[in-house]
Amino acid sequence: MSATLAWAVAAASTGVAGMAWRELRRGRELVARACHELRGPLTAAHLALHAGARHGDPAAAKRLAAIELELRRAGLALDDLAAARAGRRAGDRDEVVDVGALIADQAAAWAAIAPVFGCELRVAPAAPDALVRGDRVRLAQAVGNLLANALEHGSGTVEVAARSIAGRVRIEVSDEGAGLPAPVADLARRPRAGRGRRGRGLAIASEIVARHGGRLVSAPSARGARLAIELPAGPAEVVAIGRGAAG
Numbered sequence: 001m002s003a004t005l006a007w008a009v010a011a012a013s014t015g016v017a018g019m020a021w022r023e024l025r026r027g028r029e030l031v032a033r034a035c036h037e038l039r040g041p042l043t044a045a046h047l048a049l050h051a052g053a054r055h056g057d058p059a060a061a062k063r064l065a066a067i068e069l070e071l072r073r074a075g076l077a078l079d080d081l082a083a084a085r086a087g088r089r090a091g092d093r094d095e096v097v098d099v100g101a102l103i104a105d106q107a108a109a110w111a112a113i114a115p116v117f118g119c120e121l122r123v124a125p126a127a128p129d130a131l132v133r134g135d136r137v138r139l140a141q142a143v144g145n146l147l148a149n150a151l152e153h154g155s156g157t158v159e160v161a162a163r164s165i166a167g168r169v170r171i172e173v174s175d176e177g178a179g180l181p182a183p184v185a186d187l188a189r190r191p192r193a194g195r196g197r198r199g200r201g202l203a204i205a206s207e208i209v210a211r212h213g214g215r216l217v218s219a220p221s222a223r224g225a226r227l228a229i230e231l232p233a234g235p236a237e238v239v240a241i242g243r244g245a246a247g
Helices: 003-055 058-084 099-110 136-153 184-189 196-211 236-246
Strands: 095-098 119-123 131-134 156-165 168-174 215-218 226-232
Touching: 058 099, 058 136, 095 099, 095 136, 099 119, 099 136, 099 156, 099 168, 119 136, 131 136, 131 226, 136 156, 136 168, 136 196, 136 226, 184 196, 184 215, 196 215, 196 226
Parallel strands: 119 156
Antiparallel strands: 095 131, 156 168, 168 226, 215 226
């Protein structure tokens, strides 16, 4: 290759790289602007919810709490999107999470949607010692994805329950549909194959649960699918606080 040709190739490569870099920067700026514009309406909705909660209606307060949690999920998704520009995700919080309250809030948020899919959503009472340490909004993401999958791909009654078993807290979401088309581990590993949306939701849930020291599994069921999130129970002192509050 002559020196002139080599120079031309190098110049062309530099030009292409420069164009690619400009497009990448443009894409990142568009993401940043979208995040900025979406964060404003989310903040406004959050403030409106708090203003509405001042009326003192317990039932309304419960619904508002469920909606607020969903808004926090949306805000966290924006944080993840913004962090993705640097190849990262937003960090997880470390707090005591009352799993019973968590699934109750999730059920309240999804109860109005269930009839659209021809389903009925039920929540089994959770034990007061179903406490874990982790990020409440992240765990709401995981449970919400399981509920969305059950409603969209299942049928009949969709039930969510939580219980403590031998140092673990288990959250189960079951439906009366046709069941999973493949093992849950396979669906979570290949979210774009087959039922893409279902696999993607399971992949998100599985990653969140793994970061919290747990696992996402399928459980035996006479009919339909039964998925379970297993998490380490909170430290002994945390569980004792939960039992004391219940008493």
